[in-house]
Amino acid sequence: MTEPGFGIYVHWPFCAAKCPYCDFNSHVRKGIDQRRWAAAIVRELTSLAARLDARPLVGSIFFGGGTPSLMEGETVEAILAGIRGEFALAPDCEVTLEANPTSTDAARFADYAKAGVNRVSIGVQALNDADLKALGRWHTAEEAIAALAVARDTFARVSIDLIYARPGQSEAQWKDELSRALALGTSHLSAYQLTIEEGTPFAALHAAGRLRVPDDDRAAALYEVTGRLTAAQGLADYEVSNYARPGEESRHNLLYWRYGDYLGVGPGAHGRLTVAGEKIATETLRRPETWLDQVEGKGDGLAAEAPIERAAQAEEMLLMGLRLSEGIDPARYAALAGCSFDAGRVAALIDDGLLERRAGRLAATRSGRLVLNRVIAELAAGPPSTPTLPTRGREAS
Secondary structure (H helix, E strand, O other), X not given: OXXXXXXXXXXXXXEOOOOOOOXXXXXXXXXXXXXXXXXXXXXXXXXXXXXXXXXXXXXXXXXXXXXXXXXXXXXXXXXXXXXXXXXXXXXXXXXXXXXXXXXXXXXXXXXXXXXXXXXXXXXXXXXXXXHHHHOOOOOOHHHHHHHHHHHHXXXXXXXXXXXXXXXXXXXXXXXXXXXXXXXXXXXXXXXXXXXXXXXXXXXXXXXXXXXXXXXXXXXXXXXXXXXXXXXXXXXXXXXXXEEEOOOOOOHHHHHHHOOOEEEEEOOOOEEEEEEOOEEEEEEXXXXXXXXXXXXXXXXXXXXXXXXXXXXXXXXHHHHHHOOEOOOEOHHHHHHHHOXXXXXXXXXHHHHXXXXXXXXXXXXXXXXXHHOHHHHHHXXXXXOOOOOOOOOOOOOOO
């Protein structure tokens, strides 16, 4: 199945602390009125849902952030009740919530499960206490392992996040750490290369020469290690940074990569919706208090909305779809772009071992994934722009 489906993304913008590498829309606040916030999220959801051409069946719901595991069970329950009031949910609808080990306990997880959450993604990030501290994480490796145990006892589906290519990290160290993580029995792993994001404390340290990350060659070697070890444990690399046992892929993130429609609510959330026959991009206000005031005043916190030209849709589809091992449908691209891929460029990329044909689709090879921007630029006959859809999020956050 390669149909993207329809999903809903809920952004919870609050964290207990801001990690120095993070450029997500997250904020540290005290004294959050969770009932007020739940009501505002439901109000925005209702307002945006009323504008859709149709009410599609919801195949996935994702609570991202921020740190959604700071939400009370009643908050999650109220939001999910609001979604059910506006949409029909597929019988096997995936409902994911991101969680940090420091905000994990059995009672809280039980409340989430009772509300309807059936999948959690745990932000482990490292199984090395020194590196966890350097990353600004508040938990220890032992606490992360304990959180995973609680999650496995509560939910049928559990994913973990790890960050590699950390300062000073060797291939042997990553191999040992990843092996220990895989031994914990997870059925889904998101392994993200540490990148220096503009405007973060890490960016300032990097610019001052006080923070060094592995160069491209070493990072590529770590990526290759990841592929070998996950494959040995039965986890396929279905996307550039994501590995899963068959059937355990993140359905919500597949929706993004397959370029489907989704409704985004909460501060800083993006969406792709079909309204009046046009695909539109939506973006909400980032600052939590400003978003909250606007939602309570006019019904939504939209900062921008605009139709997406078909050529831009083709580019977004290409940028996202080539991240997947299944690749993209060239016919769908041509229908949006108004032209097919240049046959000569496709043939050259195949000859270079960067692209391959799979059941009528075009997919990047493992070598092609290492130079994905080049592959995209060649196929699009121009330089790729920065994608506006989430490419990671600790799974899309």
